[in-house]
Amino acid sequence: MPPTVTILQPRLRLDDPHDCTDANDVLAVFDAIFDGLVRYGRIGGFVSGLANEWQVSADARHWTFTLREGLTFHDGSPCDAQAVCLSLRRMARPDKGHTLGAPGVWHQYLGDAVIEATDRLTVQIHLSKPIADLLDILVYGYVVSPSALDRYESGDTTLPVGTGPYRVTDVVEGQEIRLQRFDGWHGVAPANDSICFKLEPDAAKRLALLQSGKAQVANSLDFRASKALEDDGGFTRIVSLVPVAIIYLFNAARGPLADPRIRKALNLAVDRQTLIANVVHGAAQPLTGFVSPVHFGSMLPTDAGPDLETAxxxxxxxxxADGLVIEVDCPTRLPDEAAALTAAVAEQLSAIGVSLNVHLHEDREAYAHRVRLSKVRDMCVFDSSPLSTFRVLAEKIDARVEGSWWLGFHNGEVETLLDEARRTTDVAAREDIYRQAYQKLQADPAWFYLYNPLRVTGLSGSRPNWRMRSDGVLDVTALPAFGLRESQL
Known part of the structure; x- marks a missing residue:
């Protein structure tokens, strides 16, 4: 029997797939078990999932998806258009799509949509407003077997049934999830017959288990310690950009940061490279705009270093002229370096006469609720995680929406561009619109832009051509075939 491939992760959960998450470890498990109508491509963009083709109307309001023939769930039941619609309607409910501090994420896009099966293989989605970037939402529209929905409604998430490349065979709750390759999957068969996601919170232990041959993949390794893998030809160290933006949200509704000159000054004053070196030991890339360089319509970082004179x-x-004190809310985790980062930022801003008065928050979930309710002082440490330029603009920057993480920022020109992008179905034209928005949000920053983290993944064996998927999620269908190392024999 082929060996089981062990994948070590710092977090391991089987959540409700219709609740919104951008946690890469959770999404790695979801993508192994479930499909949406589309999937992320390995080098960006979208590829066919359950749908092998789709069309959108010229006004970006009416979408038609044609399913593949012969789709089946892991329980043997057919996956047809009715089953897909059941999952999409559940995803669109106001009580679903819940993420940390923000309920109903998907409801805001699909809540008033008409989602219908017009025949066995055709799903139509009729939107009340144009969304040319609907695939950004539907890539997370995981389709669950109707037989499993009652269990999810009761809160039992331990027996997932999807159509994905692997089916769950055993779950040791909070410890490991064992999966077997699903021969009925529509895509190219994964190279490995069976895999096991295993929890190991300690980065040093993840590295040691990989080096000992007891694991074949280890995610989120320590940036410095993992360099030891480069000295051993039996391993591969992959460093990939995480599209999460580490930022400070500005309270632009009141106080000093309502003034765009102060927002601009802070972004000009910070030395991102020094922050990265001192706070996260090199494990990040400078962020100079509101989204990462792998986001649709973004630009490569142009960090020329601090401009203290202009600031x-x-x-x-x-x-x-006599100095400015900024009140800062700071969590003690997520990001885990938040307190050290704030201390380092304070030291740098002192050069332009700005000092920070820091208020620490230990309860991270309560902190997120405070931000959602706009109970923020002048600025707060946060992150922006959706891999969707459209979603970031719509949920966090559009003053007309006042989304969960919007804190008073308003730029009418950017909102006009967002409206134009919503109805522009031509991909190249829409990308250019977002690029214009990106440039405007450099000149008038919505947030304090700092960096995108880098994540290290270790693989057993020499894999010079292997790369992490561009969204930062481990795609188990892209893993190479692993054999047993001598230490396992």
Missing amino acids: RRLIVEAGY
């Missing part, structure tokens, strides 16, 4: 001039023009 000081803006502070003086804003009326703070």
Whole structure:
């Protein structure tokens, strides 16, 4: 029997697939078990999932998806258009799509949509407003067997039944999830017959287990310690960009950061490279815009280093020639380096006469609720995680929506561009619109832009051509075939 491939992760959960998450470890498990109508491509964009083709109307309001013939769930039942619609309607409910601090994420896009099966293989989605980027939402529209929905409604998430490349065979709750390759999957068969996601919170132990041959894949390794893998030809160390933006949200509704000159000054004053070196030991890439360089319509970082002269001039023009004190809310985790980061930022901002008064928060979930309710002082440490330029603009920057993470920022020109993008179905034209929005949000920053983390993944064996998927999620269908190392024999 072929060996089981062990994949070590710092977090391991079997959540409800219709609740919104951007946690890469959770999504790796979801993508192994479930399909949506589309999937992320290995080098970006979207590829066929359950649907082998789709069309959108010229006004971006009416979408038609044609399913593959012969789709089946892991329980042997057929996956047809009715089954797909059941999952999409459940995903669209206001009580679903819940993420940390923000309920009904998917409801805001699909809540008033008409989702219908017009025949056995055709799903139609009729939107009340144009969404040319609907695939950004539907890639998370995981389709669950109707036989499993009652269990999910009761809160039991331990027996998932999807159509994905692997089916669950055993779950040791909170410890490991064992899966077997599903021969009925529509895609190219994964190279490995069976895999096991295993929890190991300690990064040093993940590295040691990989090096000993007791695991074949180890995710989120320590950036510095994992360099030992480069000295051993029996392993591969992959460093990949995480599209999560580590930022400070500005309270632009009131206080000093309502003034765009102060927002601009802070972004000009910070030395991102020094922050990255001192706070996360090199495990990040400078972020100079509101989304990462792998986001649709973004641009490569243009971090020329701090411009203290311009930053000081803006502070003086804003009326703070004698100094400015900014009140900062800071969690103690997520990001885990938040307190150290804030101390380092404070040291740098002192050069332009700005000081930070820091208020620490230990309860991370309560902290997220405070931010959602706009109970923020002048600014707060946060992250922005959706891999969707459309979603970031719609949920966090559009003043007309006042989304969960919107804190008073308003730029009418950016909102006009968002409206144009919503109805532009031509991909190249829409990308250019987002690029214009990106440039405007560099000139008038919505947030304090800092960095995108880098994640290290270790693989057993020499794999010079293997790369992490561009969304930062481990795609188990892309893993190479693993054999037993001598230490396992």
